[in-house]
Ligand code: SF4
């Protein structure tokens with residue numbers, strides 16, 4: 427899946443506002459009415475609730491490491507959310523989450539188990555170089571991720587359901603008690619989804635490009651896709667209790683459908699992700715360099731504004747207010763830099779096992795190498811990752827940006843950000 431990066435039409439760009447106290451570029455503009463919780467009243471009860479939440483968050487990682495039982499109780503005290511409570515049943519996962527937060531270890535491992543795909547989307551280069559990750563390698567990567575302290579495993583592709591051992595890989599990730607997420611284009615035969623529904627996956631994103639069949643066909647390069655995706659959505663809703671979200675990546679081929687797609691998702695009782703296409707002219711692995719795919723800046727801003735309004739009204743868009751407000755500012759100003767900790771708080775693994783600080787920037791190192799963790803922890807590798815991040819002009823990758831509030835969770839609990847981030851659960 428792919429999102430944008432450039433100053434859209436060479437117009438004058440304003441500098442980003444000063445960082446807030448947490449050194450966070452994309453924290454919401456406190457003056458924007460209605461887009462953050464602080465605008466919704468500052469009575470004593472609210473202040474007390476925030477203080478309690480802040481204290482609970484600060485205490486949680488310690489409790490999680492010391493005792494999953496206590497951690498479960500502490501979470502039960504601050505939320506009645508069924509999904510979060512379900513996660514608390516996983517003692518190893520809870521411990522790893524606590525350790526990740528306390529020791530600043532990675533929260534997310536994004537594993538591309540294949541680049542094979544049954545579609546040929548123009549904003550994506552993965553299908554052009556089909557590689558299948560070996561099953562033993564996938565298992566080893568999950569083991570290494572657990573050792574590194576990862577909390578969430580994102581199984582992705584290409585189309586990950588085309589991997590001959592995808593269900594075994596998901597089962598193994600569940601056994602290691604990761605929070606397990608899968609991205610799919612939703613168009614492989616329904617038998618795959620029948621089997622998928624039997625796994626202990628936690629959440630799934632299904633690409634959703636358009637409500638117009640001819641647009642869908644133009645984007646994917648295949649016929650009958652819309653019909654197939656709707657069949658998959660209906661099947662998964664009826665036969666699984668996974669958290670399901672639709673992913674609408676806005677390009678010039680499908681812009682202008684934000685409202686309709688959010689309404690469609692609402693009619694199915696699931697949230698939608700509204701994501702600008704990721705663009706970069708030259709130096710990135712996963713971003714498109716095709717200018718023709720870029721929608722007008724005004725179209726993107728309108729789509730993001732609609733997503734914010736829909737989220738305020740219905741609560742049924744998947745990404746946080748943080749993410750959408752950052753997208754808005756970035757598209758307006760042409761400044762995409764944020765407090766990125768790629769390679770340290772999240773990372774990517776390509777089908778040939780290369781470790782990437784994110785999906786745009788692979789390193790030359792294979793995660794399956796015997797000395798990988800030692801190398802990853804070394805001063806020289808940290809410096810290399812830091813240099814890659816500093817060279818990068820920023821991005822709008824939702825899966826990484828929405829982890830940002832968790833990066834400094836223990837030091838400076840971002841209560842508003844966190845509340846908006848966990849909204850999709
Ligand atoms: S469906 Fe396949 S070709 Fe299309 S964006 Fe996803 S991985 Fe790329």
Ligand code: SF4
Nearest residue numbers: 766768784818820821
């Ligand atoms: S900002 Fe970070 S996550 Fe985004 S492309 Fe750059 S290095 Fe990768």
